[in-house]
Structures are given as C-alpha cells and as structure tokens.
Amino acid sequence: MYYKSNGYKVFNVFNHLFLITMSLICILPLLHVFAVSLSGKSAATANIVNLWPVDFTLESYQKTVDNPAFIKALLYSVYRTVLGTGIGMAVIIFAGYALSKKYKEFKSRNGYMWFFVFTMLFSGGLVPGYILITNLGLINTIWALVLPPALSVYNMILMMNFFRTIPGELEEAALIDGAGLFRILFYIHLPISMPALATITLFTLVGHWNSWFDGLIYMMDTSKYPLATFLQTVVVQQDFSKMSINPEDLENLSQRTVKAAQIFIGALPILLVYPFLQKYFVKGIVLGAVKE
C-alpha cells in the first residue's frame, strides 16, 4: 500500500504541518484583533500585543457599548437583517416553488427563468440604481436596504433545485386528498426542504449583516447607518466628518483597542451562526451544482 512507503510517510508529516499552519493563518488575524480588544490602552499603543491580551481589561467593550451611535447602528442592523431575511425568503420560496414545476405542467416556466437569469448577467449598475432609489423616495428608509436585494436569483435557483428533488408522487397523493397549492407547499415541500431552507436563510442573514455599501449610499442620515456601514466609515475609512459625534466620543472611537472591539463585535454574529452555517452550506453548494 502506498501509505506504508517511507516517502509517503515523510510527505504525510509535512502535509499535516503545512495544512495546519495554513488553517491557523486563516484564523490568527481575528485572534490578534480579539487580543488587542481585550488589552490595556498603553500595551496596544506600544505594539506588544500578539495573540494573547496584555493587561487584560474590558474597558474597550465598555466604551463601545456606551457609545449611543454604535448601539443605534447595531439595532438598525438587526432590524434590517430580520426584515430583509423575512421578505427575501418569502419571495424566494414562492417563486422557487412555482418554477420547480416541470415545463409540461407550467408552460411559462422557461420564459420566467430567462427573465430572472438575465438579471444576473446584466445590470444598470451603480448610478441608475441610485437614481431609481432616489426617485422612488426610498432614500433614508429601511426599504432601500431591504427591497433591492429581496430577490437573489442564485438562491432562488438553489431553492428550486431542491424542490425538484422531491418525488412528484408526494404531490399527486396530496392533490388526490384535496390539498391546494399552498397546502402542498407548506405541508409537504417546506418540511422536506429544511436543510435547503436553513442553508439559504443563513446565507441571506449573513448577506444582510455584512452588507455595507447600500447603507453608505442610500442613507444620507448617518444615524440610520447599519453597523457594517458604521464600521466602514469609522474604522476603515476613518471619515469622522460623516458622523455627528462629540469630540470625546471621537477620541474613544479612534483608539486602537476600541476599534478592535468594534470590529470584533461586528464579526461576532457571523462567528455565532458559523457552526450552524457549516453544518449546511457544504450540502447547499453541492446541491446548487447538481442539475437534473
């Protein structure tokens, strides 16, 4: 057997070392930021923090939580994520179910499919989209963040492909028992599709939480920035001119430990859902690649 040869044994040791190092490189930057966020102010400025906090303190988190602008952004993010995921999932489930019908039963199906797929291939781009949102009067409203991404054609196709794997006999049996379309969807398709639903819901949640650019261009009122946009302006861009905050807050915000704490809080929800996400997304991706 090949794995008994000496050459392979040597390779195996190096392979393990290499892959473990690479996977640690994926996580160490985050750990470093976490360590900085828990360190004392002077230790962070003196650049002596590596992967373990120096002069452990929760001061930076205290300052972050005490900042009303941060909390407001956090709550607005939660609001947008919940509303956006709810609307988005409803749109995808309904359309995905209708489009999962065979061409024989639903002749308009292919026409609709091309109509939706075209939106993935060509778009008006940044400026026409921005002018549309302005003309619709959606600037500074939650709808500017929730409605445009409500139709993810990619996720809709994922959902549709999953529905198509459900045997037609189940639906026929329900039809004979007198169930209507909605009943079939809610009592047969959805319960069977739990793994796919979980995958797509988590993708949508993560997408909304991470989304920052729409907040930056559609929200003129900076108090309506979602957290990702807030972090973009305060931590990454360092554009304090956009934030209406008093000088004392400003000094706090620009501190390295406080910045690290804000970054970590921004990443925390993703880290919390990640175990659930990981359980499903591998299946979801393979599913998306499988076609009838």
Place this chain on the structure above:
Amino acid sequence: MRSGLSEPSAHTPAVRAESKWKRGFKKTWPLHVLILPALIIALVFHYLPIFGLVMAFQDYKPWLGFFKSDWVGFKHFQSLFMFDESVQVIWNTLIISVLKIVCGLFVPIVFALLLNEIRKSGIKRGIQTLVYLPHFLSWVILGGILIDLLSVKGGLVNRMLTDWFGSQPIFFLGDGDWFRFVVVVSDIWKEFGFGMIIYLAAITAVNPALYEAAEVDGATRLQQTINVTLPTMLPIIVVVATLQLGNVLNAGFDQIFNLYNPLVYDKGDVIDTYVYRSAMLKGDFSFATAVGLFKSIISFVLIIISYRMAYKFANYRIF
C-alpha cells in the same frame, strides 16, 4: 389531467390557440401569483435601472431629469479612452483580476488534493472549519483587520518582518505594487477554503476501484493523483475556469474600496471604485454611468461566451 387531444376540432387554429392559452392560464394562475413578488422586484430594481442607462449618452443633471438633460452621444465613452486616468484604471482592473483568477484557480485545487491525503477525519474537519471561515466575514471587517495587521507603525506583520528577518518595515497599503500584492494574496486567503468545497465533492466521486487498479499496477500515490484523481476533477475545473471569464472586469469592489487610499490610486484604482468616486464624490453621473455601461457590456458578452464554453466542454447548464 385532460390531455390536449380531446380538444374539439371545430375551432379555427387562431381561436384554438387562444383558448388553449386561456385554459392553460386557468389551471396555472396560482403559480403566476406565486412568482408575482419576485417578478415585481426584478422589474423595478433590476429592469427599470437598465432604462436609466440612457444617461450615459446625456449630460445628466439631477434637476433636469432624463427628459430635459442634453444629449451628447458618445462623448463620455470617448473621454473614457482619452483620459490617462481612466485608461490606467482599466489596466489596473485587468491586472488585478487576472492575477486573482489565475491564482484563485490553482490554490484551491492544490489544497483540495492535499487535504484529501489527510486520513484522520477529525483533523480534516478541523482544518475545513478554519479555512471556510474568512469567506463569511465581510471586507469591512477584514479590511479593518488588515489595515491594523499591515500598519507600518507596529502592525503585526511588519513587527514579524523586522524582528525575525531584520528587514525594513514595508508600506503595504501605501505602495502601489505592494498594494496589488496584498489585494491578490488577501483575496486568495479569504476565498481558497470556500473554493475548495466543490473540488472536495468531486474527489469523493472518484471510483475507489480505479485506485485499487492503479495500486496493483504499482502506481505511486503521486501517479494516482495525477492519473486518477485529477482527470475525475477535470470537468468541474473546466466549468469553474470558464465561468471565471465573466469576472475579468471584476477586481473586487468591496475589498479594494476598504483597503485603498489616495496613495495607491495609480496602481490600485479599479473600474468599480472609479465609477463610485466619479458619481458619488464628483457628481459626474453621466460619465460614471458610461464607464459602468462599458464594463457591463463587456462582462455580459464574456459571461455569455463562458456559459457557452462551459456547456460545450462540460455540459454545464445554469438551470
């Protein structure tokens, strides 16, 4: 279900076609209703802006609107190719995206093959858990982390370079060439794990009998990998590679926007960031739309070509 054959044949063809359509609609209208929300969103937020592209041929003024702004023909497209700045931006986009596509194609394949050699499923799963994670973090978070890590004044990376190798601190995000390097490497760092998933799935589909046969013929593990594993992965590699063609003008807006600064505009500014600054900071809506339209049309053609190629070579279909 009634079949179309029992249709009364007395009607003229036109009337029959209409009644057939009507009958079809009567049976399927609930399905149309289910699609309606998606249809409205696609129409309003995806199709309506396409009409807004006419402003690329106007001198659009927000207070005049589409109907009263002056028509200027291809003026903005001409300036796109005349300004040194915008030509440089197109080159930057091509250089960064091609580097990303080429490296981003090979790294996940190599990692999938190496990970496949790890037999202890616990270690394998642990590695997978860690390498998939960065994909789910946004470039705002990662940008914040990278800016801190790569800082000239005491960033962790520069501290390691000076302490361990005695080199001078490197201005990663302030020097154009280093900036490109950071953009390509950090993009691969974020995405290689996720890109690996599809190859790992392909590897599990290899028929074990093929390995056994190769073993009997005295093939080493490396020979088995080259002659058994890789050929099985080839169709999916071809699909991934061809579909990347549509990304040639996508250098990664989120990433570059969160990492760049005026110091590296000459080598790091790409089409999408240029469009953003032209429109949102300079208010030059029409020019920005023209640049965006130029990108959209080329990308559209490339995507169509890539789908055709993926279909031809690997029988891949979108739906």
